[in-house]
Amino acid sequence: QKEVEQDPGPLSVPEGAIVSLNCTYSNSAFQYFMWYRQYSRKGPELLMYTYSSGNKEDGRFTAQVDKSSKYISLFIRDSQPSDSATYLCATQRGDSSYKLIFGSGTRLLVRP
Amino acid sequence: ETGVTQSPTHLIKTRGQQVTLRCSSQSGHNTVSWYQQALGQGPQFIFQYYREEENGRGNFPPRFSGLQFPNYSSELNVNALELDDSALYLCASSFRVGRGEDTQYFGPGTRLTVL
Numbered sequence: 126q127k128e129v130e131q132d133p134g135p136l137s138v139p140e141g142a143i144v145s146l147n148c149t150y151s152n153s154a155f156q157y158f159m160w161y162r163q164y165s166r167k168g169p170e171l172l173m174y175t176y177s178s179g180n181k182e183d184g185r186f187t188a189q190v191d192k193s194s195k196y197i198s199l200f201i202r203d204s205q206p207s208d209s210a211t212y213l214c215a216t217q218r219g220d221s222s223y224k225l226i227f228g229s230g231t232r233l234l235v236r237p
Numbered sequence: 238e239t240g241v242t243q244s245p246t247h248l249i250k251t252r253g254q255q256v257t258l259r260c261s262s263q264s265g266h267n268t269v270s271w272y273q274q275a276l277g278q279g280p281q282f283i284f285q286y287y288r289e290e291e292n293g294r295g296n297f298p299p300r301f302s303g304l305q306f307p308n309y310s311s312e313l314n315v316n317a318l319e320l321d322d323s324a325l326y327l328c329a330s331s332f333r334v335g336r337g338e339d340t341q342y343f344g345p346g347t348r349l350t351v352l
Contacts, residue, residue, distance in 0.1 A: 129279075131279075133277070157339075161343070166348070167345055167346070168239075168241075168243075168327055168343040168344050168345045168346045169280065169327070169343045170239075170343070171340070171341075171342060171343075174340055213279050213280075215279075217339065219339075223268075223270070223285055223292070223293060223331075223333070223339040224270070224282035224285065224293055224295060225270070225272075225280070225282065225329075225341060226282070227279030227280050227281075228279050229277070229278050229279045230277075230278075230279050
């Protein structure tokens with residue numbers, strides 16, 4: 126079983142839709158949770174960074190962490206064609222282990 | 238743009254050869270991590286360098302090795318290349334003070350093809 130599970134998609138939505146992207150994880154030691162956006166043939170770009178449970182909002186993006194159910198979500202409001210990319214969730218223990226553990230990524234396509 | 242740069246952009250090697258990939262970290266950062274991303278997969282952690290010393294290693298064989306220099310730039314070396322080493326190699330830099338969070342910013346990657 127992978128430590129972080131993510132539906133690969135693709136997820137296709139019309140422009141303006143609310144997008145919900147999700148991950149589950151298995152290790153309760155994870156303390157930090159991230160969402161990265163990766164365009165084709167580019168490096169991952171950090172979108173959101175959260176510590177422990179709760180919500181964090183940044184513009185059209187909201188990240189949500191529920192540690193009790195080991196569930197991570199990213200919501201995108203008013204989605205745009207430029208949001209079409211692969212979205213990667215990642216976790217980190219935050220003790221002596223600094224490695225990021227990624228999901229496999231969800232491909233999102235926002236249709237004009 | 239994160240300020241993390243990698244070279245070369247693309248590389249083609251044959252099986253059994255050796256390769257060196259380079260990374261310049263973002264200004265002010267003291268830590269470099271390397272990841273391997275196979276097609277359609279998330280990045281997999283190779284190792285991290287902090288203050289010129291290896292600080293954690295993923296499930297990769299010893300033929301994957303690295304260096305960090307006093308200016309915090311870094312190299313990833315892979316010996317005896319195998320076909321399965323074909324992937325996007327990503328460098329991420331961060332600033333660590335001590336234990337706790339380690340926000341990592343990625344470069345554009347080097348795409349390695351092994352024939």
